[in-house]
Amino acid sequence: MAQQNADQANWLKATLRDGYDRLQRGDQAGAANCCRQVLQRKPDLVEGHFLVGMIAMNAEDPKTAIQGFGSVTKLQPDHSGAWAQLARLFMRRGQINRAEDALHKAVAHSDDNAVVHDTIATVYTQLGDALSAAQWQEKALEAQPQNIGFLINRANNQMFLGDFKGARQRLEEVLLKNPKNANAHWLLSGLEKARDRQHIEELASLLSTEKLGDRDRAYLAYGLGKELEDMEDWPAAFRAFAEGAAARRRGIKFDENSEKAAYQALADTYTEDWLGNKQTGCDAQAPIFIVGQPRTGTTLIERIITSHSEVHSAGELRQFEGAFRRLLRERSDDGLTGVIRATGDLNPEEIGRAYMTLSKPMQGEGSRFVDKLPMNFRFLPLILAALPNAKVVHVRRGPMDACFASFKQLFADAYPHSYDQEEMARHHGRYYALMATWRERFGSRFIEVDYEKIAGDPQPHARELIADLDLQWEDQCLDFYQQSGAVTTASAVQVREAAHTRSVGRWLRYESELAPMQKALTDLNIPLEH
Template sequence: MALTGNISGRNSRPAQGGSPKMTPAQASGFLARGYKAMQRGDFNEAGGCCSLVLKHFPDAKEAHFLVGLIGIESGDWATAKRAFRNVVSIDENHGAGWAQLARCCVTMGQYNLAEKALQNAMASRPEDPLVLDVIGNVHSLLGDQIEALRWFDMAKAAAKSSFFDLSRAKALTFLGRLDEAREALEAVLKEKPDAAIAHWMVSRLEAVSDDTHLSEMQEIAARMPSDHPDASFLHYAIGKEFEDLGAWDEAFSAYETGAKARRGHVRFDEAEERGLFETLETVLTPAWFAAQNSGHDDPAPIFVVGQPRTGTTLIERIITAHSEVESAGELQQFSMAMKRVSETSSPRPMTAEIVRKIAGDDMKALGQLYLETTKAVRGSSAHFVDKLPVNYLYVPLIAAALPNAKIIHIVRDPIDSCFASYKQLFAEAYYHSYDQEEMARHHVRYRKLMDRWREVVGSRMLDVVYEDTVADLEPNARKIIDFLGLDWQDACLNFHDQKAAVTTASAAQVRERVHTRSVGRWKEFEQHLGPMKSVLKNAGLVKSTA
């Protein structure tokens, strides 16, 4: 990765106290070393190089930029955001800095700030294809896949390379243009045949009927180191295609290998999650909820919550097929509003401390801030759907802060739910899903919490059973629309005809009519799911005869 410039001129003044011991040439050398360290995942050395340069050249925008990239690569978005703010403070025309700042803000759920940074990035008229690609990704994260595709197209044209077809394929998949997505992925693989992420994306476009692509991926996996960051993509793709072909044992073996590979690159602190769930239950009690007498009265928000891979996207599509409802995507705004109102900060999505503090704060202010920060993505319809599954954690807070909002909770068979997550490669979430027992214990905690929330909020939340919905769509769709207080529209039965983008793992599948293929799928893998099944059975979530 190239440096953003040389350490010279007014933007790289030496530290106070006389001439620096480090020369500009030496500083450039340390930054080059830092970039190499970052690329091999040695964030300590990369950060040390930056600190050394900034000690002597505190206004070196190149060093601040590298700090930001290290923050992104290591998942420390708050540090990344501060670093890119420093970059654009030093050089207000730094298009790459503005683009990366927008990326940080949108990832952290700070959409208004992201929009402002994005406008500055575009105003800088960037020509670097890497910057054009980042701008496209920000548009994608903001939910505008058409605009995202336009920037990805510009990136590809500027680079004259298929490298950026990977981003194009992502946007095209979200837009339902699957044939074009396949063409883009084929262009990537022609240029880079071992591109694991491209193979993974190809595998998800449709069910396969032969093992041509499968055999190709197996050959690549055989020569790829098991600890390679992209190895998990290949194994999940191999598992998916074995499953398409009904080769259940081979599919599970690939999923298990992929899960172990992914576990080696992510961290899950189960004790911390357990503490968070316990705090939620003990703080957000029926008595606490009854004492909340104010909130923002806007009826626009509709929250669809639950576990991932349980039909949340299906239900969202049924709802957004209605003319009075738009999809806002999977938003981080509610948890971000909790942090801002409680005046707490944490690199983690949520902590027990934040829950304890927000419970004593003004619920109306919480609702108001959520609504203000969703303006950029909610559209112009009377209602919008926030489909972030993990919002199930905050059901009482949502109900108190937004007393006229609707909350729909999707329920799915416990083993189907757990296995559906276990065989899915997620981006930066659901780290419990890469181990059978951890996945099952998480599900037990989730079920217990939702039982508690039914006691707290009562009829404010509607449970929708996935299996019932796919088995008999119309009565269940009508129940949902009635709960929302909307007039029935037949379009809700034809949700698959929608042209709107879908930015979830279900992007290709939801273009289909409703089906029951996924119901009871776990039974094909039953002999391999002993650890998962045992945890669920001991918790009373699986019948002894199952």
Template structure:
């Protein structure tokens, strides 16, 4: 079909014109509707694309059509419908490599990394030279603990594309590194032409130098990476300060009684990123009654919908203030509906470990009165260092502070102040769990954790490293090992470089 050919060569105008002509001339045929929908999606018009794809499906249900429908539903944050659509795609035999890859990507977005392996493998088997498909398979292998398979696939990509910055970075965080990759990382950086590639390669160099114990080189590469990226973001801490101010203004006063939704299933694990949230998620999800739902956007989206604000950001000061006029029970119900599609089957309880949910403790406490909340607390200097050295989603508003040491320290101060507000306003609702305390007394702190969550003792929680469930965070390698003190007081290796942070904390009254 001419529309398909135009779409394949990136000529969206011709593809759209031809596809829409087909819908007028042959409205009973599915293909014109489908291609018109894909063109709309390529232009970022998801709301327009969905009914076109659905019109195609009404005329002919194929694996490709269902898979693309699922992809668009994910982009529209309609996860439950996306799950149904991807199941429909999987139920149909056949499908080309792109369809298999799309199915794998949707499953990964739904948190089913184990399930994504088979379609990714099918895509690679059909088109072994497609580097994008092989990258997706490698990432899924890494998330599911297939480290050697992941490494082999990443190396296959580099054999064809030696400068692939995404792959170099992924390899660097897959396992502990030796000095061997440093020359090829430096060569790739010298040839890099884009800012995102330079960012990833500098982070890969920093991670590699840290693994081999070269603190000076580690800090130098991180500084180069973060300084350039921060300039591109045009971030100012005042935007985050305004958000904290709005939350405090909304909740630091008496609020009307709220019934909320009584479901006791959720366990929220919150805190600053890189402070042990994944570790606690693994401990809890090793319990017979508990499964991990991963890092859900369900609470931020439920609050945003309830607030009804028109800003493009999910979390901002306006939304936080407006959300207090909404019915807490409605927020709780909306959260549970969104989370339902990510809950592991056969478990009565589930963990939502989005660290940024510490911003929503007030909403959680009112909307889900029987939910349990655990906040990780790590030494402030280690918290700053671990945030600064981690490459978060490059354009995420949640983590824009993390590319500057003092901005990260400022963010910690406001986090600490907000947690003290939650303790005053909702006494007993949040267990503040020390990462260092957990490392020093695993059994004792695990008992306290399970008791707070209303769970009986389960010996398996001490063997969390044997939990084979997927991990899609930078902590994947660490949580597959027994608990250890390797990360405790790691900031001391960089004490001289972090001196401005220590001085800032002293001025702000934060003990270090």
């Protein structure tokens, strides 16, 4: 009997190792077969269920991944790796409260596993807490200083924190180990303006490789497009952006019909009568929400405001959505449309209090703080109900510049609509129409600023904005580019310089190439510029 047990243990170990090896090589079917064999032999094998989760994550099957890692935590409640993976999965699904709970357990049970430390750092990054992410990244690198993935994540974090010299050193270290690492090349291209074609030629050479995965092709193409644009080689830049967008679009799912239904639910739920009949919300006066579309100047506006001595930058927080999802409890797994309709019945004061509690660690020491999550524009009326004394700033930008700025940006896991010209334009149309609805119903309750005006003539418009926020003017609000602190968005490099208008009307450089985007906006009766 002892020998049989030993033989089974050895077989299980070998089969599991084979499964993980196959997963590393991209053999999903082979890994899944190994997984089935070990779980048939031993259904309560923790490592087998963890492999289920990893296989499902690779297959972009979050539901099965959550089930796999969830089984691990039931069998072994102190398994920090499974909790960390669950936290990351919940973040991707927008289930902020569940992500925070899983993250707390991952941290509480953390051991010396460097991969777990790096995963915890990733979740902190997604929550907008770059400083906590940096601490966990350093722990991971202490254990595995040569790990390329860890080095890239640390470099990315250093860019957010404004340590561009440190980020460059990390990326150059990566490229010494692997000169073909596409992610490192992409990040390197964004650190500063290209002044010659040396790196451009290297990127173009790497892109010519036939056996290149879509994700790597997207990294290299977007990096190439950015540097070609720096050199004002407009036609070649667009070809690179288009190649990168097409590669990224092939690797993601975007359910446009679900987005349409969600936006309709927003307009149907948050009416004037709905807000008028609501109880009084939480009386907190500290929050300042900045909303809009990505790449429209929201970070510029945030930096102006948070240069004020009384205002702290809390980053792009997911806590408002997390607050109402937490209150929905068992309904929090519904699709977004169902969640939106359910929020109409919630007590706004409870939402406001929950938000203030969840965001407390990020609020800083000042009397006010900025929450700059652009997509909160969807929930603007709910913010007004939950936090009636908060300020909401909507940043507008010319539609073609806004759409093109997103199209030529490679995002992490956000904005899946941005990699196709027509999908991008139709999404912008839904945003445009929804903001028109909010303006008609609640226009006196929020502030609107135009990116073009504040970039072209910062002083009067910045002064007006600061006054609208009930703050006294401070000259340092015009010196925002000298401000230290994290910028956890794609604008991390740009906002370290003074306001400029170089990006205003940039789309006209590509007018003929952007014909599909122009037509889609025109068909929706949306002006191409303000």
